Amino acid sequence: MSYELIALFMFASLMALLLTGQRVFGVIGAVAVLAALPLWGTGGVEIAFAQSIKLMKWYPLLTLPMFIFMGYMLSESRIADDLYKMFHVWFGPVPGGLAIGTIGLMVVISAMNGLSVAGMAIGSTIALPELLRRGYDKRMITGVIQGGSSLGILIPPSVVLVLYGMIARQPVSQLWLAGVFPGLLMAGLFILYIAVRCRIQPHLGPPLSAQEREAITWEERIRLLKAGILPFMIFFLMNGLFLMGVTSLVESSAVGALAALGAAVIKGRLTREVLENTVRKTLGISCMFMWIILAALCFGAVFDGLGAVKSIEGFFLDSLGLGPWEVLILMQLSFLIMGTFLDDTAMLVIVAPLYIPLVKALGFDLVWYGVLYTMTCQIAYLTPPFGYNLFLMRAMAPPDFRLKDIYLSVIPFVAIMLLTLMVVMIYPQLALWLPSQFQGKLQG
Amino acid sequence: MTLLAAYIGAVDHFNRRVGRFAMYLIFVLMGILLWSTISKYAGAPALWTLELAQFVMVGYYILGGPYSMQMGGHVRMDLLYADWSPHRKAAVDTLTVLFLIFYLGVLLYGGLSSTIYSLEFGERAHSVWRPYMWPIKMVTTFGILLMLLQAFAELFRDILFLRGVTITHPQEPGL
Numbered sequence: 001m002s003y004e005l006i007a008l009f010m011f012a013s014l015m016a017l018l019l020t021g022q023r024v025f026g027v028i029g030a031v032a033v034l035a036a037l038p039l040w041g042t043g044g045v046e047i048a049f050a051q052s053i054k055l056m057k058w059y060p061l062l063t064l065p066m067f068i069f070m071g072y073m074l075s076e077s078r079i080a081d082d083l084y085k086m087f088h089v090w091f092g093p094v095p096g097g098l099a100i101g102t103i104g105l106m107v108v109i110s111a112m113n114g115l116s117v118a119g120m121a122i123g124s125t126i127a128l129p130e131l132l133r134r135g136y137d138k139r140m141i142t143g144v145i146q147g148g149s150s151l152g153i154l155i156p157p158s159v160v161l162v163l164y165g166m167i168a169r170q171p172v173s174q175l176w177l178a179g180v181f182p183g184l185l186m187a188g189l190f191i192l193y194i195a196v197r198c199r200i201q202p203h204l205g206p207p208l209s210a211q212e213r214e215a216i217t218w219e220e221r222i223r224l225l226k227a228g229i230l231p232f233m234i235f236f237l238m239n240g241l242f243l244m245g246v247t248s249l250v251e252s253s254a255v256g257a258l259a260a261l262g263a264a265v266i267k268g269r270l271t272r273e274v275l276e277n278t279v280r281k282t283l284g285i286s287c288m289f290m291w292i293i294l295a296a297l298c299f300g301a302v303f304d305g306l307g308a309v310k311s312i313e314g315f316f317l318d319s320l321g322l323g324p325w326e327v328l329i330l331m332q333l334s335f336l337i338m339g340t341f342l343d344d345t346a347m348l349v350i351v352a353p354l355y356i357p358l359v360k361a362l363g364f365d366l367v368w369y370g371v372l373y374t375m376t377c378q379i380a381y382l383t384p385p386f387g388y389n390l391f392l393m394r395a396m397a398p399p400d401f402r403l404k405d406i407y408l409s410v411i412p413f414v415a416i417m418l419l420t421l422m423v424v425m426i427y428p429q430l431a432l433w434l435p436s437q438f439q440g441k442l443q444g
Numbered sequence: 445m446t447l448l449a450a451y452i453g454a455v456d457h458f459n460r461r462v463g464r465f466a467m468y469l470i471f472v473l474m475g476i477l478l479w480s481t482i483s484k485y486a487g488a489p490a491l492w493t494l495e496l497a498q499f500v501m502v503g504y505y506i507l508g509g510p511y512s513m514q515m516g517g518h519v520r521m522d523l524l525y526a527d528w529s530p531h532r533k534a535a536v537d538t539l540t541v542l543f544l545i546f547y548l549g550v551l552l553y554g555g556l557s558s559t560i561y562s563l564e565f566g567e568r569a570h571s572v573w574r575p576y577m578w579p580i581k582m583v584t585t586f587g588i589l590l591m592l593l594q595a596f597a598e599l600f601r602d603i604l605f606l607r608g609v610t611i612t613h614p615q616e617p618g619l
Contacts, residue, residue, distance in 0.1 A: 045553055257474055
């Protein structure tokens with residue numbers, strides 16, 4: 001059997017086994033070792049365990065549990081409640097204002113944690129009931145929460161970019177900075193969409209009534225602005241100290257986690273229950289990630305040993321005879337399609353090692369490609385059948401939100417993401433300008 | 445039957461203990477990283493912080509893995525799975541969990557041989573601190589063993605369920 005055929009067979013059996021619903025890490029690991037054993041005999045046995053050492057030595061991975069902890073601390077202790085009230089009061093009078101405020105809230109949350117799950121939790125517990133009470137359209141509500149929370153992986157800190165940095169051997173700090181403007185652009189386009197849509201169809205997002213607006217005094221508005229101080233402090237302690245070169249990347253994640261803990265203490269929200277839930281859920285999610293990475297690294301090592309990279313390169317460049325841009329677009333499309341089926345961490349660790357050398361060979365910038373990849377992940381989060389945010393939404397939304405509503409609600413937001421993706425593809429400077437300003441000034 | 449039930453009970457209990465210990469290692473991790481920052485500005489940057497933090501992280505996720513499995517933390521692709529009856533889920537799992545067990549078995553084998561190598565040759569890390577490698581390899585191998593025991597517990601749980609005996613996972617307060 002030729003190596004290409006083995007690689008294809010591995011991929012097919014991976015897909016088939018994933019469909020049985022067995023734990024993702026177990027499936028990936030099993031397919032990898034089942035291929036390694038006949039290929040390399042006793043040497044193949046060692047491959048699986050060797051990955052645990054590889055995983056350990058990759059130090060930016062230390063940030064992963066820290067950011068997960070931070071996200072859960074913020075959502076479990078409900079520090080974001082006041083913040084939402086602030087956005088509510090300030091944006092309430094505009095049609096669709098609460099939805100716009102929700103996007104604003106999501107941007108702030110995204111700047112304090114690296115996954116979409118915290119944004120989803122905060123969005124569904126704080127924003128969703130309020131939006132529903134104000135008579136917002138169901139599809140508008142779930143779309144805003146799912147789309148907005150996906151910004152968590154694009155706006156720094158970002159766990160997805162940490163993982164990408166590991167595979168592509170690019171500095172995480174550069175990747176994070178590259179995510180800032182594309183993230184803000186995407187948020188801006190979300191807001192624009194909501195504002196325009198709600199102006200045309202006001203029943204989707206009714207503004208606050210005149211009486212309610214009267215009831216809010218200016219003193220209260222100013223007072224609520226203070227709610228922004230605490231998140232700003234957390235943001236500064238983590239990102240500020242890092243950008244000033246005081247802390248290294250990994251250290252700043254620990255500072256951020258401690259800052260979130262401190263904020264909960266200051267607010268008097270740190271009960272035993274909050275601490276227990278935060279610590280336990282952090283363990284659960286961290287373990288899920290780590291075990292998947294462990295298995296996927298093994299899969300990647302076997303794939304690598306098969307020379308799959310060379311054959312994919314040969315396939316794209318020689319067999320199809322395409323130019324660099326056509327290959328790039330084809331790769332993004334294949335990522336999008338795979339993303340609808342595969343878990344994004346698994347996708348990254350399995351497929352990215354095949355693509356990244358190719359991207360490099362084509363002469364593209366790997367930091368820029370990291371941003372493109374992350375946006376593809378965001379889209380993958382929202383697209384059925386396998387989308388994290390869809391699952392979370394289904395679990396968190398009240399029962400009268402039908403699955404159909406949840407699925408259909410993401411369409412405009414996915415369209416905006418695709419638009420942003422294209423804009424960043426055409427204008428790489430959007431991503432690359434900020435990192436170029438900080439080149440060589442940061443500690444890993 | 446009672447033997448299987450006793451095994452499940454014992455493994456669940458032990459792994460829960462270990463997992464809840466590992467769960468709090470995150471604070472140790474924060475402490476080490478904070479110390480790394482402080483020591484840098486106190487004039488004597490600690491050389492061991494990064495490596496120690498890495499060791500703690502490995503302990504954290506390896507020892508926490510089985511507990512996370514009890515809590516259903518390891519994600520499944522539930523495109524079809526979500527709509528199946530509990531009976532059908534258990535039936536399919538009894539077969540597919542064998543793949544998981546096989547993978548963990550290979551991991552364990554690799555872990556054992558790698559640990560023995562480290563002990564025999566006194567392997568050290570290539571760094572300024574030069575810590576011995578066998579302690580962390582031992583912890584990793586032990587964690588993989590616990591994961592394997594937990595996977596068998598899940599298998600036995602499904603088998604008992606198919607025969608009409610339900611043994612639930614340990615419940616956490618507030619869940």
